[in-house]
Amino acid sequence: MAKVGGEVDAFCSKCQLLLAHTVIAMVGAVPVKVECNTCRTVHRFRGPSTATKSPAARKTRASPEAAFDELMATHTGAPRRYAPTELFAKDDVLDHPTFGRGVVSAVKAPGKVEVTFRTGLKTLVHGKH
Numbered sequence: 775m776a777k778v779g780g781e782v783d784a785f786c787s788k789c790q791l792l793l794a795h796t797v798i799a800m801v802g803a804v805p806v807k808v809e810c811n812t813c814r815t816v817h818r819f820r821g822p823s824t825a826t827k828s829p830a831a832r833k834t835r836a837s838p839e840a841a842f843d844e845l846m847a848t849h850t851g852a853p854r855r856y857a858p859t860e861l862f863a864k865d866d867v868l869d870h871p872t873f874g875r876g877v878v879s880a881v882k883a884p885g886k887v888e889v890t891f892r893t894g895l896k897t898l899v900h901g902k903h
């Protein structure tokens with residue numbers, strides 16, 4: 775069990791390695807502040823379990839298809855048939871004759887909307903007279 779002055783394995787943010795650290799401060803049974811035995815940097819304790827959650831791993835994004843399904847799940851309004859003369863607003867759901875179901879993700883002035891389709895983003899004309 776870890777104790778102040780004792781050694782724990784922790785992820786050193788400077789060395790970018792899991793290394794032996796000396797415990798400087800603890801809250802309950804959990805080390806909160808440690809000193810790296812290798813570079814002598816004092817930093818917050820990051821245990822082996824958190825070391826695997828690198829920023830790169832967290833940035834891994836779901837596939838575009840999954841993201842689209844998620845988007846559709848939150849936009850359950852009745853779809854409107856797309857036509858260049860129709861006027862659309864952000865978050866409108868539409869059916870496009872070529873691209874299929876989509877959600878208006880942004881209104882771009884003048885007379886253009888950005889629509890998210892399963893195949894990706896498309897900029898469409900709207901409100902055309």
Ligand SMILES: [Zn+2]
Pocket residue numbers: 786787788789790793810811812813814815
């Ligand atoms: Zn270090």
